Amino acid sequence: MSAAPKTGDRAAQIMRDAVEHGKYQSSNLPDRRACQRLNGKGFLSRDKKDADLWFPTKRLIDQRTAVAALAEAIGADHDRELAEAAQADASGLVATVQRARALLDDGDVIRARIVAAGAYEQAKTEAAFAESSARRRRWLPRLAACRRMRC
8 A cells, every 4th residue: 555645744745845946836636636725725826827837825925934933932942841741751641742742853753643642542541531530420419319318
């Protein structure tokens, strides 16, 4: 089975290339469709004569600039959070998610997905337990009242 990139990955790469080079040339049908979706969202505009030539819009350039500035501003905070997460207990959900984020930042997508899937399952289990505990707590006073009535 081939590992084709997801549509979101393709769209992100197209937007990145369009901003970096000032244009994007779609080479196949899936790329053209992704460009058409980005055009519908207002991120790309099509050349009047060449249907496969796309240009970034002001909206895309402004958004990418804002994201880059925000990433630069919080970059030091993110590094500090990762260092704190490494020192924290690895069984904690937050530490696990941050470890997955660090793996993803390092480019290890497969391990990041495995760690994130484990964190998701852990969170789902904790939520189910919290829900059942809340349900029990809601019924405890009623159960006690029923017991008192039977006596």
